[in-house]
Amino acid sequence: IVAIIIATPWFSFFLPPVAWMYFTIGKYYVASSRELKRLSSIHKSPVYEHFTEALRGGATIRAFGDVDRYIEDHALRVDRYFRAFWPSMVINRWLSLRLDFIGAVLTAAVAAAIFLTIDFPFGLEMDPGKAGFAISQIISITAFLSFTVMIYGQLELTAIAIERIAEYTHLPVEAQRDAPFEPDAKWPQSGKIELKNYGMAYRKGLPLALRNVSLKIAPREKIGICGRTGAGKSSIFNAILRLSDVQRGQILIDGVEIHSVGLALYRSKISVVSQESIVFASSVRYNLDPAGAHSDMALWGALLKVQLEVTVKQMGGLEAKIAEDGGNLSVGERQLLSIARCILSGNKIILLDEATSSVDVETDRMIQQTIRNVFSDCTVLTIAHRLNTIADSSRIMVLDKGRVAEFEPPSDLLLKPNSIYKSLVDAAKGK
Ligand SMILES: Nc1ncnc2c1ncn2[C@@H]1O[C@H](COP(=O)(O)OP(=O)(O)OP(=O)(O)O)[C@@H](O)[C@H]1O
Ligand SMILES: [Mg+2]
CATH class of the missing domain: 1.20.1560.10 (ABC transporter type 1, transmembrane domain)
Structure with missing residues (x-):
């Protein structure tokens, strides 16, 4: 120009x-x-x-x-x-x-x-x-x-x-992944869980999904959780996994207030099979053991325990590909795979949310048996709609509208004429 x-x-x-x-x-x-x-x-x-x-x-x-x-x-x-x-x-x-x-x-x-x-x-x-x-x-x-x-x-x-x-x-972030406070390397050693006046909502402004829950779970206890849809069963797990920021009260695991522990470390200590079991589009091996920390023997052992050994062999072994969203596995098989992952993790606290709801009654019974054996040293919380699944738990927690309505051994609850658990069992029998 x-x-x-x-x-x-x-x-x-x-x-x-x-x-x-x-x-x-x-x-x-x-x-x-x-x-x-x-x-x-x-x-x-x-x-x-x-x-x-x-x-x-x-x-x-x-x-x-x-x-x-x-x-x-x-x-x-x-x-x-x-x-x-x-x-x-x-x-x-x-x-x-x-x-x-x-x-x-x-x-x-x-x-x-x-x-x-x-x-x-x-x-x-x-x-x-x-x-x-x-x-x-x-x-x-x-x-x-x-x-x-x-x-x-x-x-x-x-x-x-x-x-x-x-x-x-600029979205709000979760709690710190690494907190200054580090619990003992072996924590949690026994797996004792304690909730003190715990309340939780999913977001600010929403009604509380859990209200004023106070309870103690002893090490190695097997707890069965039941209650109507929307009663707050999954919410208890979400609370233990610290998935919500809106809460009051305390949760202690082996005496350590869980919110003081760094999130990454904390979540690695708890194994979950959630209501929608998650599998990755990758090999069977990666799905079982993403960190590559276990031997083939251990992987096959875990598969055997959940009765997936034959299925995986037919698919082509540990390197067989699993499709996006687990498309080439049935819902039940996905759940079993998640349970095998839990077995390998060796964690003390195991949360199973409807983990066997999609497998047949026979396999369910077998897996519950396996869970008793494999996780005998762990604290196991099991949510189930099928009451047979949790019938031989050490205690049953019945939730109702976000509160713990009953929390006693199943035999005691069955003796009480007015217990919700008994009414649920009767309703199931009546079918
Ligand atoms: N992600 C979420 N955001 C907002 N509210 C939620 C969320 N998840 C659950 N809730 C609410 O919290 C309450 C308890 O839900 P929760 O998922 O714990 O029920 P549940 O007992 O697991 O039911 P189900 O047997 O159907 O799995 C319900 O009233 C539900 O509306
Ligand atoms: Mg649920």
């Missing part, structure tokens, strides 16, 4: 209005296209979601003869997405049209400046070389300026992603 101004000084008069045009158009474009981008990304995920849902539930949809509705639904979502996506394409055309137009104006301006220099008002001489140079320069510069505006727009748009990441970095 400087070179052009030197060649044709008149050009500098055209420069400010043109710069202003670039600026306004750029601003206008960025503001609208940012909103359009936002709209189209909001409407994009429902399309994907619907598509994957339809893929997974294809059989069900066909069975209910709802194919047409699904296709219509999908078309609706695609329409909604395109309503935002199409303008965001069009706005790009809008921009390049304007930019090309300004480019043409600029070129014309240079030509006019040359004309003015030669003819008006002084009739100065001008080197034709300089004139040619100015014209050829301005053509490449306009392309460059358009490009700059485009890139600037892109930058603003992609910065939305950074904005989102910044938002995520």
